[in-house]
Amino acid sequence: MDEDYAAEVGSTALGVAMARALEHARSGRLVADPLAGRFLAEAGITVPDPAGVPADSGVTYVAVRTRYFDDYFRAAMAAGIRQVAILAAGLDVRAQRLGWPDGTVLFEVDQPRMHEFKQRVLDAAGARARCARHAVDADLRGDWAAGLAAAGFDAGKPTAWLLEGLVQYLPAAAEEELAETVHALSAPGSMLSAEYVHGWEFEEMRDDPLFAEAAERYGVDIIDLWNIEPRRDLAKWLDTVGWTVTTEEATEVSARLGRPLVSGMDAIMGRSLLFSALREG
Ligand SMILES: C[S@@+](CC[C@H](N)C(=O)[O-])C[C@H]1O[C@@H](n2cnc3c(N)ncnc32)[C@H](O)[C@@H]1O
Known part of the structure; x- marks a missing residue:
């Protein structure tokens, strides 16, 4: 993985952690x-006083998602x-946060430097996974399935x-290939959930001052990092290969959760789509 890509996409995980620290x-x-605040502290980033953060700065979106x-x-x-x-677990600590049933095995795939940083903070915080957790180093634009299998993933x-x-x-192309790999590794009864931002008017948004403000606040210019190539609609494709997909706009989910x-x-x-899918048995 080239250094610039690794550093830039890696920094986005800290932006998400900032939003979760503020929500917390x-x-x-x-x-x-x-733990979100612990990651930021390790990166030398101060969490601002939540009272000074505008209510509609995107924190609620991350909380809803x-x-x-x-x-x-x-x-x-x-x-x-x-x-x-x-996939692309970043600073997701669901392994530590959620109450997993006995026998749960959880794989987190991300780039090696993300895992090193994360593990250092988890160890310092004494944070223990509540399931069997395996960190898999891989580039999700390449052959990540081999690393997953080597870590003990069972496609059956x-x-x-x-x-x-x-x-x-x-x-x-990498997204399409990734979707095909996920599909191939999914036994009947598997589920998949995703956040999908494509389909927006990216060019229009690039000029929106709100993105510049957010870039300033979080130290990450997300629009600049997003890959805006046109692509196959992931949810629609899953539907054609045997998954039952339920899609909601994040605004709908937020209303349901009482935080519009x-x-x-x-x-x-x-306007992002959040969807969950089931591969029928
Ligand atoms: C915005 S963060 C999201 C992290 C996490 N899913 C969350 O929501 O908190 C994006 C993550 O994707 C990872 N990532 C992006 N492209 C990747 C790639 N090609 N291979 C491995 N990881 C990648 C980054 O390292 C980063 O941790």
Whole structure:
């Protein structure tokens, strides 16, 4: 993986951690993530006073998306799935945060430097996974399936997959290949959930001052990092190969959770699609 790509896409994980640290500090929070602030501290980033952060700065969007996927995993556990694969896990600490049933095996795929950084903080915090957790070093634009198999992934068992904050960084061809690999590795009964930002008017948004403000606040210019090549619609494709897909716009999910995404960055990001899919047995 080239250095620039690794550093740039890696920094986005800190932006997400910032949003989760701010949400954690909020009363009535959708997600508790006490480790998010530890990652930022290790990176030398100060979490601002939440009172000074605009209410519609995109933090609520990240909180809504995080909670949506937390609920997805709870549903997958309730359905009896005991194998989990989080692609581009970044600073996701669901292995430590969620109450996984006995026998759950969870794989986190990301770049090596992300895993090193994360492990250092987890060790310092004494944070223990509540399942069997395996960190898999791989480039998700290449042959990541081999690393997953070497870590003990069993394609014969149903898996709950997660693609959160990932596909927007991938070239179109890499996204398509990744989707095909996930499909090939999914036993009947597998589930998949994803965040999908494509389909927006990216060029229009690039000029929106809100993105410049967010870039300043989080130290990451996400629009600049997103890969805006046109691509096949992931949810529609899954539907054609035997998955039952349920898609919602993040704004709808947010209304359901009682934290509507109505203005500013929240409203813009709220146009993202969140979907969950089941591969029928
Ligand atoms: C925005 S963060 C999202 C992290 C996590 N899913 C979350 O929502 O907190 C993007 C993550 O994707 C990872 N990533 C992006 N492209 C990748 C690639 N080609 N191979 C491996 N990891 C990649 C980055 O290292 C980073 O951790």
